[in-house]
Amino acid sequence: MIKDRFGRPIKSLRISVTRRCNLNCIYCHKEGTLPTNYEMSKEEIYRICKVAKEFDINKVKITGGEPLIRKDIVEIISALNSLNFKDISMTTNGVYLKNYAYKLKKAGLDRINVSLDSLKNHIYKSITGKDFLDKVKEGISKAIEAGLHPVKINMLILKDINENEVWDLFEFCKEHGAILQIIELVKIDDNSDYFEKYYKSLDSIEEEIRKKAEKVMERKFMHGRKKYFIDGSEIEIVRPMDNSVFCANCTRLRITPDAKIKPCLLRNDNLVDLKPALKCKSNYMLKKLFIEAIHRRSPYFGKYKYVV
Numbered sequence: 001m002i003k004d005r006f007g008r009p010i011k012s013l014r015i016s017v018t019r020r021c022n023l024n025c026i027y028c029h030k031e032g033t034l035p036t037n038y039e040m041s042k043e044e045i046y047r048i049c050k051v052a053k054e055f056d057i058n059k060v061k062i063t064g065g066e067p068l069i070r071k072d073i074v075e076i077i078s079a080l081n082s083l084n085f086k087d088i089s090m091t092t093n094g095v096y097l098k099n100y101a102y103k104l105k106k107a108g109l110d111r112i113n114v115s116l117d118s119l120k121n122h123i124y125k126s127i128t129g130k131d132f133l134d135k136v137k138e139g140i141s142k143a144i145e146a147g148l149h150p151v152k153i154n155m156l157i158l159k160d161i162n163e164n165e166v167w168d169l170f171e172f173c174k175e176h177g178a179i180l181q182i183i184e185l186v187k188i189d190d191n192s193d194y195f196e197k198y199y200k201s202l203d204s205i206e207e208e209i210r211k212k213a214e215k216v217m218e219r220k221f222m223h224g225r226k227k228y229f230i231d232g233s234e235i236e237i238v239r240p241m242d243n244s245v246f247c248a249n250c251t252r253l254r255i256t257p258d259a260k261i262k263p264c265l266l267r268n269d270n271l272v273d274l275k276p277a278l279k280c281k282s283n284y285m286l287k288k289l290f291i292e293a294i295h296r297r298s299p300y301f302g303k304y305k306y307v308v
C-alpha cells in the first residue's frame, strides 16, 4: 500500500467525471475543480483507474458536477467494474436517479450517496435553484429498491435554512433504510460571502446526536469520521473545517474532469496533469505521475499545510 510523506495510505480515488450540473447549489465547491471544457473519455477514466489499481487503490468514488448528466455513465461504471474494485460508489444529486438506479446496479455500482438538504419544497428550491425535490425522493426509493447499499443521504447544514430539519431527515432515512450523513459547510473562494452568512458549527447538533446514540464508531481511514447508531439507524458526521484530524486521516486522491490528479480538495497549486501521459501507449509515465501526485500531498488543515 503506497503512503504519502505524512504516512497517509492512499486507499481511494475520487473521480469528477464532469463539472457540468443540472442544479445550481449556492454553496457548491464543485469538488474544488477549475472551469474546463475538457471531459475525460470513458477510456481515459478506465486507464487511470487501472493504474490506480496497480497502486493497491481499491475504492473508487464517482462524482461531479453531476455524474448522471454523462450519457455514458453506465458504461463508465461497467468499465470500472471489470477492474475488480472492492467498492464502487457514486455521489449524485439524485434528480436522474429514478431512471438510472437499476442500470447502475446492474453495471456494478455498489452503493450511492444522494444529496438532499431539505424535505421542504421551498427550501430545496432556494438551495438548488430547481423544483426537483419529488424527483430526488423517487430516485432515493428506486436506489433502495434496486439494491444499492447503503444509500446515504447527504445533508449539508446551513444556518437558519435547514439546521432544524436534522431529525426530520433522520426519520426519512430511517423509514427508507438509508444512512444520514450530516455535512459541515466548507469555505472556498467562490462562496465566502455565503459562508459568512450561513456557516453553522456542527458542535451542538453533534452533541444532540451523541446524547441519543447507543454506539459510536470511527472510520479510521475515512478522515476519522464518527458514525452514531440510533434506533437501528445511523448518522455519519463530516466536519472538515479547520480539522487537522480529518486531514491527518485523508486517504483519497482526486481526479478532475480534465484528467489532472488533485492531491487536495482545497488546493489547485499542486495539480498533476495526466493528459500528456494518456497519449502514450505504455502506462509508465502515468505511474510516474501518480507517484509525483502522491508526493505532493500534504494535510491542508494543521501545521503541515505549506510543506512542499
Ligand SMILES: Nc1nc2c(ncn2[C@@H]2O[C@H](COP(=O)(O)OP(=O)(O)OP(=O)(O)O)[C@@H](O)[C@H]2O)c(=O)[nH]1
Pocket (backbone or CB within 6 Å): 061, 063, 089, 091, 113, 152, 154, 181, 183, 186, 222, 238, 240, 250, 252, 265
Ligand atoms: N475537506 C474534504 N471534504 C471531503 C473529502 N471527501 C469528501 N468530502 C466531503 O464529504 C462530503 C460527503 O462526500 P460524499 O461524496 O458523499 O462521499 P464521502 O462520504 O466522502 O465518501 P463515502 O463515505 O465513501 O461515501 C462532501 O461534502 C464532500 O465534499 C475530503 O477529502 N476533504
Ligand SMILES: C[S@@+](CC[C@H](N)C(=O)[O-])C[C@H]1O[C@@H](n2cnc3c(N)ncnc32)[C@H](O)[C@@H]1O
Pocket (backbone or CB within 6 Å): 021, 027, 028, 029, 030, 031, 063, 064, 065, 066, 067, 091, 092, 093, 094, 113, 114, 115, 154, 156, 183, 184, 185, 186, 187, 188, 191
Ligand atoms: C460537489 S457534489 C457532486 C455530486 C453531486 N452533484 C451531488 O450534489 O451530490 C458532492 C457533495 O459535495 C457537497 N458539497 C458541495 N459544496 C460543498 C461545500 N461548500 N461544503 C461542503 N460540502 C459541499 C454536496 O452537498 C454533495 O453532497
Ligand code: SF4
Pocket (backbone or CB within 6 Å): 021, 022, 023, 024, 025, 028, 029, 030, 064, 065, 066, 093, 115
Ligand atoms: S448538485 Fe452537486 S455539483 Fe451540482 S451544484 Fe449541487 S452540490 Fe454542486
Ligand code: SF4
Pocket (backbone or CB within 6 Å): 223, 240, 246, 247, 250, 251, 263, 264, 265, 266, 298, 299, 300, 301
Ligand atoms: S487534506 Fe484535508 S482538505 Fe485536503 S482533501 Fe484531504 S481531508 Fe480534504
